[in-house]
Amino acid sequence: xxxxYGSASEALDGLLQDGMxxxxxxxxxxGIPELLIDAxxxxxxxxxxxxxxxxxxxxxxxxxxxxxxxxxxxxSSYVGENAEFMRQYLSGELxxxxxxxxxxxxxxxxxxxxxxxxxxxxGVGTVIAEGKDHRDFNGETYIMEEGIFADLSIIKAWxxxxxxxxxxxxxxxxxxxxxxxxxxxxxxxVEEIVxxxxxxxxxxxxxxxxxxxxxxxxxxxxxxxxTVRQKESA
Amino acid sequence: xxxxxxxxxRNQMAARAAQELEDGMYVNLGIGIPTLVxxxxxxxxxxxxxxxxxxxxxxxxxxxxxxxxxxxxxxxTITELNRTSYFDSATSFGMIRGGKIAAAILGxxxxxxxxxxxxxxxxxxxxxxxxxxxxxxAGVGRVIVVMDHTNKHGESKxxxxxxxxxxxxxxxxxxxxxxxxxxxxxNGLSLVxxxxxxxxxxxxxxxxxxxx
Numbered sequence: 001x002x003x004x005y006g007s008a009s010e011a012l013d014g015l016l017q018d019g020m021x022x023x024x025x026x027x028x029x030x031g032i033p034e035l036l037i038d039a040x041x042x043x044x045x046x047x048x049x050x051x052x053x054x055x056x057x058x059x060x061x062x063x064x065x066x067x068x069x070x071x072x073x074x075x076s077s078y079v080g081e082n083a084e085f086m087r088q089y090l091s092g093e094l095x096x097x098x099x100x101x102x103x104x105x106x107x108x109x110x111x112x113x114x115x116x117x118x119x120x121x122x123g124v125g126t127v128i129a130e131g132k133d134h135r136d137f138n139g140e141t142y143i144m145e146e147g148i149f150a151d152l153s154i155i156k157a158w159x160x161x162x163x164x165x166x167x168x169x170x171x172x173x174x175x176x177x178x179x180x181x182x183x184x185x186x187x188x189x190v191e192e193i194v195x196x197x198x199x200x201x202x203x204x205x206x207x208x209x210x211x212x213x214x215x216x217x218x219x220x221x222x223x224x225x226x227t228v229r230q231k232e233s234a
Numbered sequence: 235x236x237x238x239x240x241x242x243x244r245n246q247m248a249a250r251a252a253q254e255l256e257d258g259m260y261v262n263l264g265i266g267i268p269t270l271v272x273x274x275x276x277x278x279x280x281x282x283x284x285x286x287x288x289x290x291x292x293x294x295x296x297x298x299x300x301x302x303x304x305x306x307x308x309x310x311t312i313t314e315l316n317r318t319s320y321f322d323s324a325t326s327f328g329m330i331r332g333g334k335i336a337a338a339i340l341g342x343x344x345x346x347x348x349x350x351x352x353x354x355x356x357x358x359x360x361x362x363x364x365x366x367x368x369x370x371x372a373g374v375g376r377v378i379v380v381m382d383h384t385n386k387h388g389e390s391k392x393x394x395x396x397x398x399x400x401x402x403x404x405x406x407x408x409x410x411x412x413x414x415x416x417x418x419x420x421n422g423l424s425l426v427x428x429x430x431x432x433x434x435x436x437x438x439x440x441x442x443x444x445x446x
Contacts, residue, residue, distance in 0.1 A: 027307075030286070030302065078363035078365040101285065101323070101327065101369060102328075102369030103327075108324065121372040122369045122373070123368050125400055125402065126399065171288050171303060172302075172303040173320055173322050177324070178324040223302045223311060228300065229295070
C-alpha cells in the first residue's frame with residue numbers, strides 16, 4: 001500500500017469533513033504539522049474540533065486555522081500565546097475545553113490504545129473534576145477522564161521510511177506519538193523520507209501501523225522564544 | 235510594619251530552594267524564580283525534567299546554536315547534556331503522575347494552610363490554561379512552592395483558604411518565601427526557618443494563615 005503522497009493537500013484528499021475531530025501534535029510551535037495545517041486552511045473544511053496542547057501563534061500553526069474561523073472548539077492545556085484565539089474565545093465565537101497537559105496526552109494515548117476511560121489524580125478538588133466520576137483506589141480519590149478517538153491525526157516527525165515508520169528529533173516528539181495513535185487516519189509530515197530498511201528497526205519511535213499517509217516537505221520550524229547565553233570570556 | 239521587611243531576594247530564595255534538592259534527584263522546575271534554582275545546585279547530581287519530553291535539560295544555547303527542535307516547557311531554546319533522554323508527552327506525564335519525579339519547585343499566586351495551591355487562573359482575567367501544573371502537583375513526590383510572601387498590595391499570599399481556583403488540593407509540602415520557610419503539616423503551617431533579618435513575629439504578622 002502506497003503511503004507516500006506528493007503534497008499535504010493530496011495527503012488530506014478524501015479525509016476531510018466539516019465538524020470532524022482532529023488531533024494535532026506539537027508543543028508550542030515545536031514539532032507542529034505546519035504543512036498539513038496550511039493544507040487544512042486551503043481546504044476550507046470548517047466547524048473543526050481540534051485537540052492540541054497549544055493553539056499556535058496568530059500567524060503560524062493552528063493560529064492560521066483560527067484566523068479563518070475554521071475551528072469551532074479547541075481542547076488544549078495552554079493557549080496564552082495567541083491573541084486572536086483569546087479574542088474569539090472571549091467573544092463566545094470559539095469553544096474551549098481546558099485539559100491538564102498530562103491528561104490531554106493520556107486521553108490521546110488511551111484513545112489510540114482502545115481505552116475509553118481511565119482514572120487520574122490530576123485535577124481532583126479543582127474545576128477540572130466538576131461533573132466527573134470520582135472513585136477511590138487504595139484510599140486516594142481519582143477522577144475519570146475519557147480517551148480521545150479522533151477522526152484524523154496530523155503530526156510532524158523528523159524521518160520516515162516509506163512504510164510509515166517514524167523517528168522524531170529531540171523535544172519535537174512531544175504530543176506527536178499520542179496524537180498519531182488516537183486518530184482513525186494519521187497523516188504525518190516529515191523532513192525526510194528514506195527507503196525501507198535504512199532505519200535501524202530498534203531505533204523507530206512510532207511504528208508505521210499508526211501512520212497511513214506521509215509527505216515530505218521543507219519546514220519553516222519557527223522558534224517561539226529564542227533564548228541564548230553569552231560565551232564566557234573566562 | 236510588614237511592608238518594610240525585605241528578607242531574601244529572588245536569588246536568595248532560589249538558593250534556599252536548591253537546598254531542598256538531594257543528590258540523584260529528578261526534578262521539575264517551574265517558570266520564574268524556580269528556574270533560577272538550577273543556578274544553585276552546586277555539585278549535586280540533579281537531573282532536570284522538562285515536561286514537554288526531556289530529562290537532563292541543559293542551559294540556553296550559545297547564539298547561533300539555537301535548535302527549533304529543542305525547547306523547554308517555557309518554549310525557550312535550550313541544550314542537551316550527555317545524560318539527556320527524550321520521550322513523548324504521554325511518557326513524560328506518566329513519569330510525573332507515576333511519582334518518579336522526586337520534586338517540583340513551582341511559583342504560586344496563593345497557598346493555603348492545608349497545602350491547597352492556586353497558580354493557574356484569576357477569574358475575570360485572561361485565562362491561559364493550566365499547562366502541566368495540575369499533573370505535576372498531583373503526581374510528583376514533593377511540591378515546593380517558591381513565591382513572594384505578599385502580593386503587590388502587601389496582602390498575604392499564604393492564606394487560611396485560597397480565594398482563586400485551585401491547581402491542586404492539599405498538594406504543597408513546603409513554602410519558601412522572601413520571609414522564610416514554612417511546612418504544611420497535619421496540624422497546620424509550621425515555621426521552619428526565618429530569612430535573614432526576619433523574625434517569627436514578622437512572619438506571623440505578614441501571614442493570614444495560622445502558623446502553629
